[in-house]
Amino acid sequence: MPTVKYQKGDTVMGRWPGSSLYYQVKVLGFDSKSQLYTVIYKDGTELELKEQDIKSVTGFQTRSRSRSRSRSPARRRSRSRSPARTTRRSSSRTAAAVAATAITESTPSSRRDTRLKDTVEVRLSPVVSAYAALSLSDYRQGKASLFSEAKVEAESEKNQGPYNLRRRKADGDAKPAEAKPDQPEKKAKEAEKLNLTKLILLIFLLFLVLPTGAYFWLLFLPAWVLFVILQGNLTDPSLINAPPPLPPLDTFWDAQALCFVILWILFQALLYILPVGKLSEGMPLRSGVRLKYRTNGFFAIMVSAIVVAVAVHQGADLTYIHSHFLQLATATFIISVLLSIYLYVRSRYAASEELALGGNSGNVVYDFFKGRELNPRIKNFDLKFFCEMRPGLIGWCLINFAMALAEMKKHNLDAPSYAMILVNLFQLLYVVDGLWNEEAILTTMDLMHDGFGFMLAFGDLVWVPFTYTLQAYYLVLHPNALSLPAVIAIVTLKLIGFYIFRKSNSEKNAFRRNPSNPKLSHLKTIPTATGKSLLVSGWWGVVRHPNYLGDLIMALAWSLPCGFSHLLPWYYMIYFIILLVHRDSRDMSECRRKYGSAWDEYCRTVRYRIIPRVY
Numbered sequence: 349m350p351t352v353k354y355q356k357g358d359t360v361m362g363r364w365p366g367s368s369l370y371y372q373v374k375v376l377g378f379d380s381k382s383q384l385y386t387v388i389y390k391d392g393t394e395l396e397l398k399e400q401d402i403k404s405v406t407g408f409q410t411r412s413r414s415r416s417r418s419r420s421p422a423r424r425r426s427r428s429r430s431p432a433r434t435t436r437r438s439s440s441r442t443a444a445a446v447a448a449t450a451i452t453e454s455t456p457s458s459r460r461d462t463r464l465k466d467t468v469e470v471r472l473s474p475v476v477s478a479y480a481a482l483s484l485s486d487y488r489q490g491k492a493s494l495f496s497e498a499k500v501e502a503e504s505e506k507n508q509g510p511y512n513l514r515r516r517k518a519d520g521d522a523k524p525a526e527a528k529p530d531q532p533e534k535k536a537k538e539a540e541k542l543n544l545t546k547l548i549l550l551i552f553l554l555f556l557v558l559p560t561g562a563y564f565w566l567l568f569l570p571a572w573v574l575f576v577i578l579q580g581n582l583t584d585p586s587l588i589n590a591p592p593p594l595p596p597l598d599t600f601w602d603a604q605a606l607c608f609v610i611l612w613i614l615f616q617a618l619l620y621i622l623p624v625g626k627l628s629e630g631m632p633l634r635s636g637v638r639l640k641y642r643t644n645g646f647f648a649i650m651v652s653a654i655v656v657a658v659a660v661h662q663g664a665d666l667t668y669i670h671s672h673f674l675q676l677a678t679a680t681f682i683i684s685v686l687l688s689i690y691l692y693v694r695s696r697y698a699a700s701e702e703l704a705l706g707g708n709s710g711n712v713v714y715d716f717f718k719g720r721e722l723n724p725r726i727k728n729f730d731l732k733f734f735c736e737m738r739p740g741l742i743g744w745c746l747i748n749f750a751m752a753l754a755e756m757k758k759h760n761l762d763a764p765s766y767a768m769i770l771v772n773l774f775q776l777l778y779v780v781d782g783l784w785n786e787e788a789i790l791t792t793m794d795l796m797h798d799g800f801g802f803m804l805a806f807g808d809l810v811w812v813p814f815t816y817t818l819q820a821y822y823l824v825l826h827p828n829a830l831s832l833p834a835v836i837a838i839v840t841l842k843l844i845g846f847y848i849f850r851k852s853n854s855e856k857n858a859f860r861r862n863p864s865n866p867k868l869s870h871l872k873t874i875p876t877a878t879g880k881s882l883l884v885s886g887w888w889g890v891v892r893h894p895n896y897l898g899d900l901i902m903a904l905a906w907s908l909p910c911g912f913s914h915l916l917p918w919y920y921m922i923y924f925i926i927l928l929v930h931r932d933s934r935d936m937s938e939c940r941r942k943y944g945s946a947w948d949e950y951c952r953t954v955r956y957r958i959i960p961r962v963y
């Protein structure tokens with residue numbers, strides 16, 4: 349019988365995931381099946397740790413004492429209180445103070461985790477000395493508990509400029525965020541509102557999160573794609589009526605459509621592997637490794653556009669895409685299923701540190717759906733990155749263009765309608781922007797945290813090209829005339845959305861890549877125990893997901909050109925609200941788990957999630 353080394357209630361040192369920092373934690377239990385200990389950190393964060401990530405407290409005592417006597421916490425404190433500090437320095441130093449509450453596994457810097465350097469040391473010059481400045485006994489006496497010191501300092505420094513949580517004037521509130529005492533009734537009302545939202549979310553999440561929900565989604569998602577495609581071909585489509593009768597089975601299949609899809613994917617794969625464009629580094633993995641990605645998406649869409657233009661010039665009839673939409677979708681669906689099976693099988697042989705957190709429930713269907721492996725690669729060919737950024741995304745523009753040609757053919761037009769032009773240009777801008785800033789995708793949730801399984805494979809290859817194109821598909825059979833003022837209003841809305849979306853995504857990406865970036869030095873930040881900081885001003889101080897806000901405004905501008913006669917072209921807007929609300933709540937709990945009380949502080953400072961003063 350294997351013995352359990354640490355018992356419930358034991359106080360031990362637990363490694364913070366992905367770093368070599370150790371914090372004092374209490375053991376809450378041990379799961380013999382997963383061989384993981386559940387531990388709780390001083391700030392209340394619960395995590396599951398492997399035995400090798402846990403050390404006894406005594407082992408640390410001797411090591412840290414020898415390093416700690418050189419400087420007292422008081423000295424460190426006085427040194428750091430220089431009035432000349434800038435915000436960046438201040439937040440860095442505060443982060444250093446937080447980091448100082450942790451103890452590195454090994455003293456010599458040569459043995460220190462290189463990833464830690466990326467996240468803490470490189471940008472926080474005082475960290476190394478701060479490590480040495482704090483003794484374990486100080487730490488254990490609570491003089492510098494995991495988060496409290498950062499908090500005390502934040503509190504004392506409020507209104508002094510550095511690490512100042514005072515809201516900006518532009519936010520319309522000059523009082524410090526935490527200085528506003530909430531009224532009890534207001535609190536009760538808020539709690540009630542929160543409970544209702546939580547209940548609705550819970551019902552929705554039950555389907556998505558429970559292993560049994562995966563069965564539902566596996567059947568529902570392809571059925572939904574089929575449903576909307578069939579609806580789009582009706583004169584009076586409806587999202588709420590009973591589905592139209594299924595066409596005979598053989599109408600789904602077209603060998604030529606399958607060949608076209610395979611050719612398209614191979615063509616995109618070829619462009620992806622060409623040694624053109626930048627090799628970008630992904631975020632550090634749990635092992636500390638940073639994968640490299642060929643970010644030549646803009647090059648890929650340019651070459652694709654030239655090839656398509658030449659093909660059309662040579663007489664290729666792209667309206668085939670409109671007339672064989674169902675068959676092309678079926679062919680792509682088959683490929684996504686085969687790919688998902690391959691991904692699941694190979695994940696069975698993957699090492700545990702290569703697996704995503706969350707896709708390893710042991711339930712085959714659930715794991716197949718969610719995806720197990722974080723970054724499945726064939727040599728340097730990253731399957732998740734490729735599928736997310738290339739065939740489906742560029743295919744989306746190709747299909748939209750084909751729909752514009754189909755509209756002209758169907759209605760004998762010399763040029764596409766205004767509505768069709770707007771939809772095409774708006775979505776083209778969205779895709780081209782995504783590919784131009786391809787590196788930014790490396791700091792998104794899908795790339796950093798999610799496993800690659802059916803959900804994303806199907807999402808990338810089928811869902812994106814065959815449902816995100818519904819507005820253009822709809823307009824072929826359902827033209828909608830637009831007045832010039834309407835065009836101007838819609839274009840303005842799109843540009844506002846795009847500006848918010850791009851600015852906020854770039855701000856976060858630039859900050860994550862280089863927290864000391866001088867261009868961002870005016871932004872206020874909150875340090876967290878992981879060494880990473882959170883932005884609390886700029887776009888990320890307006891709402892907690894400003895990028896979702898911009899994206900939703902753009903989605904509105906995509907549907908408006910189609911008018912209000914039917915719900916079908918509004919499908920994307922409805923779906924997107926659900927998707928982003930769900931992603932936001934998933935991200936909130938993930939960040940709460942990662943950042944503990946620092947995250948709570950962020951949420952107190954930035955109170956709304958996506959829409960200021962509404963949600």
Ligand SMILES: NC(=O)C1=CN([C@@H]2O[C@H](COP(=O)(O)OP(=O)(O)OC[C@H]3O[C@@H](n4cnc5c(N)ncnc54)[C@H](OP(=O)(O)O)[C@@H]3O)[C@@H](O)[C@H]2O)C=CC1
Binds near residue numbers: 892927
């Ligand atoms: N068209 C479509 O179908 C879809 C589009 N999107 C778009 O893709 C983009 C990426 O979205 P998504 O990956 O969901 O989410 P985000 O790009 O918002 O990434 C969330 C992560 O950002 C980091 N973060 C959160 N708050 C802060 C902060 N205050 N300061 C610094 N870092 C912070 C956290 O990661 P950490 O701290 O670990 O770095 C968090 O996990 C968005 O613009 C979204 O609108 C998304 C889904 C679908």
Ligand SMILES: CC(C)CCC[C@@H](C)[C@H]1CC=C2C3=C(CC[C@@]21C)[C@@]1(C)CC[C@H](O)C(C)(C)[C@@H]1CC3
Binds near residue numbers: 741778792811
């Ligand atoms: C099938 C499910 C119900 C949902 C699957 C979700 C996926 C389709 C989306 C998850 C995140 C995505 C992103 C983009 C496309 C849709 C998916 C894959 C994105 C590549 C679109 C272009 C943007 O500029 C972006 C910011 C790069 C997007 C990143 C997230």
